[in-house]
Amino acid sequence: MKTNKLLFLLVILLNFSCQSQSKKINGVSFVASRDTISTQHITPVLKAQSNYVALMPFGFIKNLATPTITHNTKRQWFGETENGLLQYAKRFQKENVHIMVKPHIWVWRGEFTGNIKMDSEENWQILEDSYTAFILTYAKAAASLNAEIFCIGTELEQFVVNRPAFWQQLIQKIRAVYKGKLTYAANWDEYTRVPFWKEIDYIGIDAYFPLSDLKSPTVADYEAGWQPHKQAILKLQKSVNKPVLFTEFGYRSVDFNGKEPWDSNRIEGSVNLQAQANALQAIHNQFWQEEWFAGGFIWKWFHRHATVGGEKNNRFTPQNKPAEELIRKLYGL
Secondary structure: OHHHHHHHHHHHHHHHHHHHHHOOEEEEEEOOOOOOOOHHHHHHHHHOOOOEEEEOOEEEEOOOOOOOOEEOOOOOOHHHOHHHHHHHHHHHHHOOOEEEEOOEEEEHHHOOHHHOOOOOHHHHHHHHHHHHHHHHHHHHHHHHHOOOEEEEEEOOHHHHHHOHHHHHHHHHHHHHHOOOEEEEEEEOOOHHHOOOHHHOOOEEEEOOOOOOOOOOOOHHHHHHHHHHHHHHHHHHHHHHOOOEEEEEEOOOOEOOOOOOOOOOOOOOOOEOHHHHHHHHHHHHHHHOOOOOEEEEEEEEEOOOHHHOOOOOOOOOOOOOOHHHHHHHHHHOO
């Protein structure tokens, strides 16, 4: 009788573990393109066992001190606009894939958005008005789609720390038109200084933490590198009592990819497919079993699956690499 009770308890625990795992956000960051999308573009995402996509409309500014954001124009790629977002999202929703709407800003010449900072109060006011128009366009679109998550900004550290009152008011304006869950995509070295985590639903982190200086780290090397970062994340999580969401995570298939994982500028570099797979295995090992961790969105996934990635590609995408097969396995658990 005692043995039967122990077996019964073991089955319950195993079922609970499986259910907890299956509820994670297993997402991909689906890159906006010039084109509409169809079943052929969605099928590879489904094969990867992804249950969420981040869809990323764009606004553009000329330089880091420019206060005006251009968005939703005919000059942009279709996928970067409101109509593109709606078309992409509805196609994915037909396949029961959930949606995070995650607007981005692009600074001319690719300068880092975290450094956007105005040089006068007048320009701060113009930026705030322009950003409000930009973000509410997509909050309303997210509401019309019943998208599960809306990201109120992506890697905007100087804007956030210099104008906290604006962000508090913006969150209220967004909640007036959108009733789903809110997050903000803080850069890995920014997230501890975001002042409004208690006002939104997820602690969002673009998780490009430095993990190892080795040329080709093992899974164990990456996991060891995660320990101080994981403890810092958990400390914040406990203080604000919100789940953590990796709004972006990913690694290039290149040597030394754990040293500065955020670096997308190095076109040169030896292809290292194993290092990419090891890093993805390690992040999954460290986070996906934690109850306080909501899941994440791998960076990044292109719509023309057959023509991207591959064994000679040293960029972030896992497509047509061993990493894609690994993601399929991990997301399918």
